[in-house]
Structure formats: C-alpha cells, structure tokens
C-alpha cells in the first residue's frame with residue numbers, strides 16, 4: 001500500500017557477534033534504507049559493508065514460501081497443518097518405538113533467543129532428551145567450556161568499551177578487521193587517538209588485522225597453549241603476580257604453573273615450538289608484563305581446535321595471575337562469531353547445558369527447571385554434540401532430525417558424512433528461509449521461516465548486550481516464526497506449556513526462569529539473571545533499549561544493567577573463586593605427512609556470511625571475492641605444480657574440492673587458507689567442509705577447522 005507512511009525501525013544486524021544496531025527506513029514499494037543506529041552502544045552508528053548491504057539481501061527470489069512434504073520421492077506443496085502433522089506424527093512414533101534419544105534438533109546461532117528458548121524447552125523438558133545441539137558448537141563451544149572451567153559459568157567478563165580503555169590489546173586467532181569490523185574500527189580510532197595503545201596480533205596468517213598491529217606473532221598453527229603457558233611461566237618468574245587477588249579469589253595456581261613451567265618455562269624453546277622470532281616473543285612477554293590494562297580477545301583461531309578449551313584457559317590463566325579481570329580496560333574477551341550465539345547459550349541451546357545457565361549435572365537445578373516448566377520430564381544426561389549427532393544419524397540410533405536455520409551439509413566437518421547421514425535418516429525436517437540449499441534438498445518436510453526484517457525477538461552480542469530484532473516487513477508467502485512452528489508441533493504431540501501469544505510472552509518466561517530459585521536451596525547462584533526484565537509490558541518489550549546482563553530491577557523500578565562482571569572478585573564456582581586450569585600443550589590431532597604435507601586453515605572472507613544464502617544476493621558484496629579460492633605461499637605453489645590464477649584441487653583424507661589459486665601474501669609456508677562460504681549450490685561444489693577433519697576438542701566437542709592435512713594438485 002503506497003499510501004502507508006515512511007517508517008523507521010530500530011533493529012539489530014543479523015550477522016556477526018558485534019551485534020550492531022541498525023535502523024531500517026521502510027517506504028512501501030522500495031528497498032528499505034539501512035543505516036547504523038547511532039543510539040546503539042555496540043556500534044554508535046557504524047556499519048560494516050555486510051551490514052550496509054542488508055537492504056539488497058531482502059529480495060524474495062529463492063525464498064522458501066510454503067511448507068512442502070515429500071511424497072513418492074519428490075517434494076510437493078502442502079498446507080502448514082499437513083506439514084506440522086507429519087513432523088509431530090513422525091517424532092511421536094519414533095519416540096514411542098525407540099525412545100526420546102532417537103530424535104534430535106540441530107539449531108543455530110542465527111535463531112532469536114525466543115525461538116531458541118522454545119526449541120530447548122521442547123527437547124529437554126518435553127521430549128526428555130538433550131539431543132539438541134547448535135552450530136554454535138562449531139563456533140563458541142570451546143569458549144563456553146573454558147569460561148565454565150575458569151569462572152564456574154559461561155560468562156564474558158568485559159565490555160567493548162574495554163578495548164578503548166586498554167593500553168594493550170592482544171588479538172588471538174581473530175581476524176577482527178574482517179570478522180568483527182565495527183569493533184575493529186573502534187580499536188583503530190582508539191589507536192589513532194592514543195598511539196601508545198599497543199596491539200598484538202597472534203595469528204598464523206598475516207591478515208588485514210595485522211596491519212594495525214605493533215607486533216604480529218605468526219605462530220605455527222595449533223601452538224597457542226605453548227605461547228600462553230610460556231607467558232604464565234614468564235610472568236610468575238618475573239614477579240608479575242597480583243598476590244592478593246590470587247590468594248583471595250583464585251584456586252589451582254600451583255598445578256597450572258607447574259604444568260606451564262614443565263614444557264614452556266624456556267622462552268627460547270617456546271619460540272622454537274611456536275616457530276616465532278624469539279626476540280618478538282620476548283617483546284610480547286615483556287609488554288604484557290609491563291602493562292596492567294590488557295584486553296586479550298580471542299575468536300575462532302582459538303576455539304576451532306582440538307585443544308580449543310585449553311587455549312581459552314591458558315589465556316584466562318594469565319589474566320587471573322595478574323588480577324587483570326573485572327576492571328575497566330582489562331580482561332579476557334571471547335569474540336562471538338554469530339549474532340545470537342550468546343542468546344543460545346543463555347537458553348541452554350547446547351547439548352550439555354540447561355536453560356538459564358543451569359547445569360545438566362546438577363540435580364537441584366534439573367529439578368528447579370522441571371518444576372518451573374511444569375514439564376513431564378527433564379533430560380538428565382548430556383545429548384549428542386554436533387559431530388557425534390550426525391554420526392548417530394548415519395549409524396541409525398537417531399532416526400529423526402529437525403534442522404533449523406543452518407546448513408550442516410556445508411558447514412560441518414567431514415560434510416560428506418552429513419550427506420550420507422541425511423540420506424539414511426528416516427525423517428529429516430528443515431526449517432529455513434531459502435528453498436534450495438545443500439541441506440534442504442535432503443528434507444522430507446520443509447518449513448518456511450521468517451528472515452531478518454520479518455521476525456521479532458531478541459539477540460545477545462559478545463558483550464552480554466540484549467538487543468531487539470524488530471520486524472519491519474510483512475511475512476512473505478506462508479512463512480512463520482520458528483518458535484511458532486515448534487509450539488505447533490509440541491501441541492500436536494500433546495505437550496502443554498507451548499501456548500505463547502507472541503515473542504514477548506516467551507521472553508517474559510525466559511526472564512522469569514533466569515531468577516527462578518536462583519541461589520536457593522544449595523542449587524548454586526547463577527550470574528545469568530535477567531529477572532529484572534520479567535513482567536515487562538508488551539510495549540516496553542517492543543521499546544526495549546539495548547541492555548547488558550545481568551539485569552535486575554532497582555527499588556525505583558528502573559532496570560539495572562551490568563557493564564562488567566567480577567569487579568568484586570566473586571566468581572560463580574561454589575567456592576566463589578576462579579580456577580586456574582592446568583593446560584598441558586598438545587599438537588593438532590592429525591599431523592602432516594608426505595601424502596598430506598600442508599595444513600588447511602578455514603575462515604571467513606570480509607564481505608560474505610556463512611553459506612552465502614543472504615550475502616550472496618548482493619552484487620557489491622560479491623565483488624570482493626567473486627569465487628572460492630585457495631590461498632597459499634608461492635613457494636608451496638611451485639612445489640605443488642600449481643600457478644596463481646589457475647584451478648587446483650585440494651584433497652584431504654575426508655574429501656576434495658577445486659578452486660582458484662591465489663597468493664594473498666599472508667600465508668606462511670606449509671599452510672593453506674580456504675574460505676568457508678561456498679556451497680554445492682554454486683558453479684562448482686566448493687564445500688570446504690567436505691575436506692575438514694572431524695577431530696574435536698575432548699571437552700567442548702568443537703571441531704578442528706583450522707588444521708586439516710591436505711595436498712594440492714593441478715586440476
């Protein structure tokens with residue numbers, strides 16, 4: 001209706017974990033005009049190219065607009081009722097015959113908190129299985145596990161503002177310039193204003209981020225624990241220890257330090273193992289020792305590793321020793337990959353967690369949750385983590401899987417195994433906004449979901465800031481919210497407790513749960529508490545300003561946000577203390593050899609997001625890197641007999657793909673970089689996931705995306 005007024009809606013970017021505020025100005029009949037929201041503290045009006053191009057991605061071509069069901073081998077359009085009956089009936093009969101662990105949900109850090117909350121309640125409280133995992137397993141689960149070991153709960157202590165208040169920023173395994181661009185802009189500005197701010201980049205690749213760095217340590221892939229154990233040992237030896245803090249607020253230092261000293265007490269040897277210049281290593285150790293206000297930010301180079309959890313703890317150990325946590329300008333800082341990986345963690349979206357940061361292995365908390373939900377049962381053992389989940393599907397112990405807002409046939413390691421699994425699976429349900437992805441082609445039931453700009457709810461970014469995503473476009477075709485589809489299936493399976501009117505009602509329940517029996521009866525106090533936000537009226541939820549949790553309500557009725565945790569030195573372990581974790585260094589699971597002599601590293605390109613189902617629609621984003629590439633060192637190219645600009649084949653023990661050779665200039669000898677974005681839907685099947693080894697971290701279950709042995713040959 002062209003007579004409708006022009007309207008500006010404040011919402012949140014659906015891509016990376018910075019969680020920028022976006023304003024969308026909608027004039028009927030035209031593409032929404034996208035701008036940065038100057039009132040959002042995360043970005044203060046800035047947007048990166050991906051966020052700025054959001055308007056171009058809202059076109060409807062390729063959208064899944066109607067439910068579909070498989071009949072005699074092919075898909076046909078169906079009504080919602082028929083599709084939902086098929087899902088509910090299929091789940092119910094499989095559960096009746098094989099038990100609750102024979103079904104599973106595989107969800108996504110792209111979901112809103114409200115969708116995520118309902119999915120988790122459905123599985124853990126009503127189906128009675130913890131077989132719900134999320135693609136955050138591929139992204140943040142090592143940080144989650146590291147936080148729980150160190151702090152007693154999955155908590156990010158600091159705020160983005162700390163990057164501006166720090167005197168040293170250490171970026172570990174993070175191409176911040178490309179993957180968290182507006183945060184990088186803040187660092188850039190801070191350094192311009194105050195050139196004494198030291199930036200250290202620790203990354204095997206010389207990325208765009210390194211251009212800002214005063215010091216770049218191009219570590220050998222997988223050796224981060226040696227580097228940080230070496231730092232811990234160095235700091236202790238040089239008396240850089242906050243003895244009062246360590247004595248009052250921590251435990252476990254002796255073991256951690258003995259472990260660090262054993263392998264990493266000699267910086268010269270650490271430099272050899274990490275393959276970095278010993279003088280540069282010492283410069284880093286000396287700089288860290290001399291600077292109190294240090295932020296150590298880490299991302300996928302740390303998480304996506306078979307020793308990812310130990311890497312996280314090795315970093316945190318150095319902050320605990322020096323008491324550099326809980327105060328402005330300092331602390332360990334996990335940079336979240338996805339827009340709502342944090343929100344998913346809050347509602348227990350991982351197979352080894354419960355809602356509201358309650359613990360699966362804590363019987364009092366399990367009881368509290370079951371009572372709150374008035375649920376017939378509660379999962380009492382961890383479910384299958386992503387890689388194991390799809391193995392169980394192939395082996396046949398999981399017979400039905402509902403995949404929501406993610407594309408595991410492209411994004412999981414050993415992705416051809418996922419294809420085999422879905423081909424064998426009795427019932428594959430896929431909820432998506434896109435009709436044809438590598439994963440949707442294996443669906444028995446397809447459910448059309450709402451996309452960004454159409455759906456309504458909340459997300460939480462890396463600094464614990466809860467922001468609203470608001471709808472400003474009508475639902476296309478018959479697309480519906482994911483929470484609605486989940487509730488409809490739950491109702492059809494005879495479950496009560498899924499009668500939500502809207503996203504606001506779900507958020508209200510989530511907020512109430514976070515305060516439910518918190519700290520009562522020996523169940524332990526949970527820091528994640530947003531009970532101050534319960535009881536909000538619908539219009540207050542709609543008008544909600546971005547706010548960092550925990551959120552309690554003050555006596556005068558105002559909401560109290562929390563910028564920083566642990567200022568008082570109190571942690572979430574029962575002892576109230578933080579824990580040092582002894583981290584014995586170990587190399588990646590699969591070593592290089594004569595047959596596969598190069599280490600494959602995977603990651604993002606600047607202008608694309610995940611499997612390109614949205615960013616791929618924007619021509620200007622495609623310009624930056626129009627096709628998949630293999631980035632390697634010219635000398636390695638020579639040895640492999642491949643030339644820049646020509647096609648080459650990359651092969652691992654798990655799969656192969658073809659892409660064009662490039663010399664980006666940032667790769668050390670012995671390593672190869674291939675981006676994660678291209679799928680089997682593009683011209684050639686360039687799913688790098690098919691090559692990635694399925695080794696996982698033993699604690700977090702996070703796959704080793706940064707180290708797969710490969711060889712390269714002319715195509």
Ligand code: SF4
Nearest residue numbers: 013015016020048051
């Ligand atoms: Fe979106 Fe991240 Fe870019 Fe911000 S930095 S606009 S959240 S992709």
